[in-house]
Amino acid sequence: MSAEDTFRFAITALLQQPRRAGLSVLGVVIGVVAVIFLTALGEGARLYVTEQFQTLGTDVIVVIPGKTETTGMMPGFTGTPNDLTLDDAEALLRRIPEAIRIAPISMGNETVSYQNKSRQVVVLGTTPEFFELRGIPIARGTGLPEGDIDRGANVAILGMETAKELFAEENPVGKSIRIGEWRIRVIGVNGPRGTHLGQNLDQVSLVPVATGMRMFNRTSLFRIMIQLRPGSDVDEVKQKIEAVILDRHHEVDVTCMTPDSVVESLSSIVATLTLVLVGIAAISLSVAGIGIMNVMLVAVSERRAEIGLLKAIGATHRQVLLVFLMESLLISTAGALVGLGIGYATIYLVTWMYPAMPAEAPLWAVVSVLGLSVVAGVFFGVLPARRAMRLDPIIALASKG
Amino acid sequence: MGEQALHALKAVTEEFSAGEHVAIIGPSGSGKSTLLNILGCLDKPSRGQYFFDGRAIEALDPDELAQLRLNEIGFIFQSFHLVPRMDAISNIELPMMLAGIARTERLERAREALESVGLGDRVGHRPAELSGGEKQRVAIARAISMQPRLLLADEPTGNLDTRSGVQILGLLESLNQQGITLAVVTHDPEVARRAERILEMRDGEIVRRISAAEVSDANPIFDRGRGSARP
Numbered sequence: 320m321s322a323e324d325t326f327r328f329a330i331t332a333l334l335q336q337p338r339r340a341g342l343s344v345l346g347v348v349i350g351v352v353a354v355i356f357l358t359a360l361g362e363g364a365r366l367y368v369t370e371q372f373q374t375l376g377t378d379v380i381v382v383i384p385g386k387t388e389t390t391g392m393m394p395g396f397t398g399t400p401n402d403l404t405l406d407d408a409e410a411l412l413r414r415i416p417e418a419i420r421i422a423p424i425s426m427g428n429e430t431v432s433y434q435n436k437s438r439q440v441v442v443l444g445t446t447p448e449f450f451e452l453r454g455i456p457i458a459r460g461t462g463l464p465e466g467d468i469d470r471g472a473n474v475a476i477l478g479m480e481t482a483k484e485l486f487a488e489e490n491p492v493g494k495s496i497r498i499g500e501w502r503i504r505v506i507g508v509n510g511p512r513g514t515h516l517g518q519n520l521d522q523v524s525l526v527p528v529a530t531g532m533r534m535f536n537r538t539s540l541f542r543i544m545i546q547l548r549p550g551s552d553v554d555e556v557k558q559k560i561e562a563v564i565l566d567r568h569h570e571v572d573v574t575c576m577t578p579d580s581v582v583e584s585l586s587s588i589v590a591t592l593t594l595v596l597v598g599i600a601a602i603s604l605s606v607a608g609i610g611i612m613n614v615m616l617v618a619v620s621e622r623r624a625e626i627g628l629l630k631a632i633g634a635t636h637r638q639v640l641l642v643f644l645m646e647s648l649l650i651s652t653a654g655a656l657v658g659l660g661i662g663y664a665t666i667y668l669v670t671w672m673y674p675a676m677p678a679e680a681p682l683w684a685v686v687s688v689l690g691l692s693v694v695a696g697v698f699f700g701v702l703p704a705r706r707a708m709r710l711d712p713i714i715a716l717a718s719k720g
Numbered sequence: 721m722g723e724q725a726l727h728a729l730k731a732v733t734e735e736f737s738a739g740e741h742v743a744i745i746g747p748s749g750s751g752k753s754t755l756l757n758i759l760g761c762l763d764k765p766s767r768g769q770y771f772f773d774g775r776a777i778e779a780l781d782p783d784e785l786a787q788l789r790l791n792e793i794g795f796i797f798q799s800f801h802l803v804p805r806m807d808a809i810s811n812i813e814l815p816m817m818l819a820g821i822a823r824t825e826r827l828e829r830a831r832e833a834l835e836s837v838g839l840g841d842r843v844g845h846r847p848a849e850l851s852g853g854e855k856q857r858v859a860i861a862r863a864i865s866m867q868p869r870l871l872l873a874d875e876p877t878g879n880l881d882t883r884s885g886v887q888i889l890g891l892l893e894s895l896n897q898q899g900i901t902l903a904v905v906t907h908d909p910e911v912a913r914r915a916e917r918i919l920e921m922r923d924g925e926i927v928r929r930i931s932a933a934e935v936s937d938a939n940p941i942f943d944r945g946r947g948s949a950r951p
Binding site for chain 1: 757760762763782783786787788789790791793795797801803805806814815817818819820823862863866
């Protein structure tokens with residue numbers, strides 16, 4: 320019996336009970352859609368973050384106050400580390416030859432108002448280097464003033480969206496606004512940059528770093544971004560940074576993050592999630608497989624007369640086995656393919672409705688879910704198929720049907 | 721039934737010649753179906769031997785038996801045993817499909833077989849769309865599609881009206897005349913009477929062997945339970 324004939328025979332048998340076959344296909348479909356969609360979201364998140372960090376460049380180190388290792392918590396939640404100050408930032412720039420740009424950052428949330436319009440925005444206190452580090456263009460006016468970073472002028476650069484909301488068509492440059500209780504002069508407007516590292520840079524306001532620290536009454540910086548000379552040894556520079564901090568704080572109470580290390584730790588989180596997903600997939604496919612087995616056992620007992628006939632007219636054990644295995648394989652494969660289609664359609668729909676949400680089914684998930692479905696079809700089809708194979712033709716022929 | 725089969729036959733020693741037309745009669749439980757199953761290599765005798773064309777059946781494994789059934793033996797059943805979801809031509813194709821014959825050749829041969837049983841116009845009909853007599857003719861076409869040497873019929877007219885029954889018997893006889901050995905199990909004296917040789921069974925033994933020529937009112941086929949007409 321050729322493979323084509325086995326296929327044809329199996330498919331006509333399945334189509335004879337379309338609802339039953341359809342329901343068992345559905346079981347597989349649900350499992351496959353879940354896997355495809357969830358892994359697509361996970362992979363999308365990973366790709367998104369990786370891409371974000373890549374635009375930052377691999378030659379950037381972010382220094383955050385607080386030590387991850389000592390408490391095992393996120394930096395910033397640790398006890399009471401020494402303040403990370405502007406002097407520290409200057410010392411780092413001075414003492415680390417690989418550092419070509421350094422951007423200290425202070426951050427807070429504040430109401431920005433102009434005449435009768437106001438808006439709550441993220442205010443970043445930083446230096447002109449930040450614009451280059453994060454690739455923020457200046458659309459109008461000038462950037463933040465160069466020079467002594469301790470001297471915070473009362474000036475601000477508005478994100479383009481903030482500027483538009485407060486000033487509409489008016490030119491904001493030179494106008495006076497309020498940020499909280501502070502009177503600030505607008506000296507520039509950002510060009511479009513969009514969301515980067517989870518922050519919509521079109522909506523922030525940027526002020527000189529010292530201004531920011533005063534504004535939010537902070538003694539410590541939020542973080543320091545350091546750009547390295549291309550080709551620098553990141554790990555070596557990390558050690559140098561820690562040495563500088565040790566020298567100044569008498570302990571290493573900062574955490575150095577590199578895009579690589581962030582991507583790495585994120586990848587390990589995604590890997591864990593993936594394992595969980597694979598577990599869920601295995602469970603749902605097993606459930607679907609048991610559904611297939613059930614349907615096939617019913618089919619075998621309903622089609623005893625047919626099986627008896629096949630054996631009487633000369634079907635071998637192997638041929639009977641293959642016919643029934645083919646049926647369960649068809650159910651699981653159909654489920655996998657339909658599930659794949661619906662999974663991709665769902666991804667398409669979601670990315671169409673929420674363009675900001677990245678989703679892309681990873682190839683390994685597609686391949687393994689297809690593979691697992693096929694394996695489940697065969698695995699759970701073996702028992703019913705063997706039962707069919709072992710039927711005594713004389714008894715089977717005596718059954719109704 | 722498998723358990724029963726062990727005891728369904730006692731001492732049966734019989735030889736069937738090629739091209740013969742034999743009827744096997746007897747009351748229910750007399751062992752005639754078991755004998756037919758052994759003849760058709762569906763069952764092996766628990767004791768004793770069965771030689772098919774000189775081959776000892778006991779020595780064959782299940783796959784060899786399947787091959788033998790596929791190539792040498794055709795089965796016809798009282799309840800036809802057509803696969804309900806398949807049309808007439810596909811039902812006839814089944815044995816050829818098992819034999820791995822290519823589709824085009826299969827279709828051609830199935831069509832010929834269907835024409836030879838007078839159903840050339842029923843190619844695409846499913847069993848549910850056929851009359852009892854037509855179903856049995858499709859079953860016969862299926863049984864002969866592999867050109868077997870032995871045709872075994874278990875109550876082939878049992879589910880048919882008289883007219884269809886007569887047609888089916890005529891068909892079987894013409895196949896027999898073409899050289900196929902025919903063994904028919906029946907309750908029906910009219911069916912049995914058409915055979916060259918009649919074996920009467922009772923309690924697992926052949927109690928009487930009659931040639932068709934010997935059958936007369938004085939020597940009826942069934943000496944007891946007379947009028948055991950078709951069920």
